[in-house]
Amino acid sequence: MTDVKSKPAPSRRAFLKTATGAATLAATTLHAPYILAQPSKVKVGFLLPYTGTYARLGTAITDAFKLHVSEHGGRLGGREIEFVQVDSEANPAKATDNTNRLVNLEKVDVVVGPVHSGVAVAMVRVTRESGTLTIDPNAGAGVVTGALCAPNVFRTSFTNWQPAFPMGKVLADRGMKRAVTMTWKYAAGQEAIGGFVENFTAHGGSIVKELWVPFPKVEFQSLLTEIASLKPEAVFVFFAGGGAVKFVKDYAAAGLHKSVPLFGSGFLTDGTLKAQGDSAQGIETTLHYGDNLNLPANLDFRAKYHQATGREADVYAVQGYDAAQLLRVGLEAARGDVKAKKTMIEAMESAEIDSPRGSFKLSKAHNPVQDIYLRKVVGMENRVQGVAHKALADPATGCKMA
Numbered sequence: 001m002t003d004v005k006s007k008p009a010p011s012r013r014a015f016l017k018t019a020t021g022a023a024t025l026a027a028t029t030l031h032a033p034y035i036l037a038q039p040s041k042v043k044v045g046f047l048l049p050y051t052g053t054y055a056r057l058g059t060a061i062t063d064a065f066k067l068h069v070s071e072h073g074g075r076l077g078g079r080e081i082e083f084v085q086v087d088s089e090a091n092p093a094k095a096t097d098n099t100n101r102l103v104n105l106e107k108v109d110v111v112v113g114p115v116h117s118g119v120a121v122a123m124v125r126v127t128r129e130s131g132t133l134t135i136d137p138n139a140g141a142g143v144v145t146g147a148l149c150a151p152n153v154f155r156t157s158f159t160n161w162q163p164a165f166p167m168g169k170v171l172a173d174r175g176m177k178r179a180v181t182m183t184w185k186y187a188a189g190q191e192a193i194g195g196f197v198e199n200f201t202a203h204g205g206s207i208v209k210e211l212w213v214p215f216p217k218v219e220f221q222s223l224l225t226e227i228a229s230l231k232p233e234a235v236f237v238f239f240a241g242g243g244a245v246k247f248v249k250d251y252a253a254a255g256l257h258k259s260v261p262l263f264g265s266g267f268l269t270d271g272t273l274k275a276q277g278d279s280a281q282g283i284e285t286t287l288h289y290g291d292n293l294n295l296p297a298n299l300d301f302r303a304k305y306h307q308a309t310g311r312e313a314d315v316y317a318v319q320g321y322d323a324a325q326l327l328r329v330g331l332e333a334a335r336g337d338v339k340a341k342k343t344m345i346e347a348m349e350s351a352e353i354d355s356p357r358g359s360f361k362l363s364k365a366h367n368p369v370q371d372i373y374l375r376k377v378v379g380m381e382n383r384v385q386g387v388a389h390k391a392l393a394d395p396a397t398g399c400k401m402a
């Protein structure tokens with residue numbers, strides 16, 4: 001699908017120099033008798049968190065997106081790519097203004113973002129209206145590819161329901177009957193817990209109690225004490241980024257990991273293992289990615305990402321890389337004419353993305369149909385134990401494509 005495998009990874013220095021150098025070099029080696037007008041660059045606007053509990057997620061997405069562009073000499077579909085970055089701060093209250101800034105002030109051709117579901121809802125309300133091509137590389141809010149779905153809005157990540165739903169059956173199949181859930185009280189947490197509970201109760205489980213924490217607070221202590229006294233057979237949570245690091249450490253420090261096994265959607269242990277250390281060992285989660293997937297696209301991507309950034313790849317990097325792959329498919333089909341939206345959209349809709357997670361296609365609602373893996377933390381790796389749910393599609397409730 002992609003030709004990245006045949007190309008050597010750019011060195012970290014070359015990668016950091018951005019796309020501009022490569023384009024200048026190409027222009028000076030042209031032997032044209034006169035100077036042709038250079039088409040303007042395609043402007044990609046990132047609306048991602050670079051501060052706060054999700055800062056590392058935004059950085060991973062940005063770096064991996066740029067990596068794919070730099071593997072293609074700084075160009076997609078023949079057009080040089082330039083980037084504008086806006087810090088979303090994972091703050092829904094600022095999301096409308098931030099999106100308007102990218103769309104109306106910066107006049108970007110494509111918006112790539114966000115991480116936070118609340119930001120996504122506000123962002124999509126703006127970009128559906130303006131018709132700006134939008135690729136969501138993380139935020140899982142169901143409505144983005146549900147009631148708010150639109151021809152110009154794509155997602156390369158998941159819906160919050162998607163990676164959590166399979167764990168309900170995994171635990172019920174183990175004979176577990178009583179679970180406690182805990183999460184941040186906002187769309188991502190609510191929808192993830194909803195997915196888990198739906199499948200767990202459908203297979204005979206019951207929920208002892210649902211516990212909630214305001215986003216992005218990390219004061220978990222009193223609720224951990226409550227879990228200890230409730231004595232469930234399992235705890236299922238959604239936390240991510242800095243909050244996930246703190247939660248897993250607090251859970252172990254309270255000694256709970258010895259009496260009540262902890263489960264979650266895989267964000268709980270993704271991109272976090274170095275900081276969580278021993279406290280994460282043995283935790284099982286479900287997600288559409290696993291570090292040790294033995295696929296050429298994964299081995300290749302992990303090596304190149306590590307070489308370019310000095311960090312290990314994680315699910316966020318994979319989603320950012322795939323967002324760039326999807327944009328490349330669109331721009332190649334339109335031969336770089338970013339205004340040829342119909343051509344771009346049609347190509348993106350039928351794309352098969354050779355992702356490090358395994359190759360996937362998009363549903364009619366523009367959300368990945370993908371395998372959800374059962375993983376276990378072993379050392380510094382989220383190791384795949386098997387496929388918990390094959391080719392899982394979000395139900396996309398309420399999506400009516402115009």
Ligand code: PHB
Binds near residue numbers: 118141240267
């Ligand atoms: C979300 O808000 O949709 C979200 C944030 C972080 C994650 C997953 C989902 O890791």
